[in-house]
Amino acid sequence: MKMVVDARGLGKVFGSGAEAVQALTNIDLRMETGDFISLIGPSGCGKSTLLRLVADLLEPTSGELLINAKSPSRARLDRDYGMVFQSATLLDWRTVRKNVELPLEIMDVAKEERSRRASEMLDLVQLELFADHYPWQLSGGMQQRVAIARALAFQPSLLLMDEPFGALDEMSRELMQQEVLRLWGETGISVVFVTHSIPEAVFLSTRVLVMTPRPGRIKTEIAIDLPTERDLSTRESPRYFELITEVREALRSGES
């Protein structure tokens, strides 16, 4: 199996001197192709920081980090990953289609090819009928689907998601989770997913990494042995609840 993310002894300190804050310490993380990993933990545990290190939006202060056996900045420049943020961050002045095309424009992809791929992606997230709408004409869930289509438009091997459904209501949230699982199954992409919802982490992931704060570190890793095909019945299965309890207890014991 190919290693998508390989972190050894990763640490991140913000600031310096007396005001230095150890945001992450001694992070070991190995992720293989097709993994769906959730980072879960209370605010301040460094889960978003870890995601930003992987994305090369921040630089680690210590340790080693390889993405697809390359430095994070090389991987970013090669566009190895697509990123979905907490807010959809769609550009107001672009239609849905033009938003999805944005990374392709930056990559100098020819116009016809851009348009073809945008259509394909909008098809994938089932928004083909909204291609010519503006972002503000869409619901929050639909906006986040556009953001996912944009992140997938250049066919990255890794998808990074930073609490993407945090602002959605419970119903849209469950729909979006189902949607992400479908995309994951269809594209075979690897996903790192930051969340603070325990059920969300359990429902989506192959592995859940429980993080604790001060300093941020990975406390436990819980393998999710639910069947690969997951739907509403999964949410009602005893094993699902057992796993939720397991994650919750891991989070609890981190506090004391």
Next chain:
Amino acid sequence: MTERDDIIRESHETDVLSAFEGDVPVGGRTPAAIREFGGKYLPALFSFLVVILLWEGLTRLFGIETFVLPKPSEIISSFVETWDVVWGAGFKTLSEALGGFVIGVSAALLTSFAAARWVRFREGMLPVAIAANATPIVALAPIFNNWFSITSPISKMAVVAVVVYFPVMINTTRGLLEVDQAELELMRSVAATPAETMRRVRMPHALPFFFASVKVASALSLIAAIVAEYFGGPQDVLGQYIINRANLFQFPDAWAAILVASILGVAFYLVILAAERLVMPWHVSFRTSK
């Protein structure tokens, strides 16, 4: 974010003239469109007429002398009689205002891009600009008359350019810089260069700021041109015409010139409003509920 939105929204909501662009279909208005148009404009038109009628009525009722406040009817008849002269002066003044406006806005844009690009330039420049913006710049008019020759329109354009420069520069720079952190992270995540981020994120973000300031600047440019003219120069411009007619106690003539100045100011403003809608139809202030 919210503060910015408020400022922008406020500047659009208070702008009665913006109602000009309704959903009136091109080539033939449907009764519904006329009703909608009327619904938007009737209150403004009504209050305008009330003011004029009150003005006329009260000046007649209290027998107010023409040299204190002429009646609207006197102003209109003077406006018609002196048509060629006042419009001639009006367009001279407008050309000074436009020339200064173009110079000032261009210089402001250049500075804004430099300020957005180079942190050191911005840190050195902006506090000075903000201080300069708070000083009454028209006070420079006599100095500029001295520098650029009192008879030349350049001296008036220079005053206009300086007056217009600061608000446009400060607002555009803010628009270029106040970009959502997440949007910058997004651009970095797709390996966009700073130039691409400037073009695709910062510049569109700055447009509402730019237009809000340019709308203010359009009004300022005429004010600055007329005030600069008060300090001397050729006689065939609005500022000098108003002074001369007032000195001769021909107040309805002076008021007719003021009327021309207002018409030109409103027209200038409307042109900018139209440009704004053309350039950024996506903006929040133009969204319909449909």
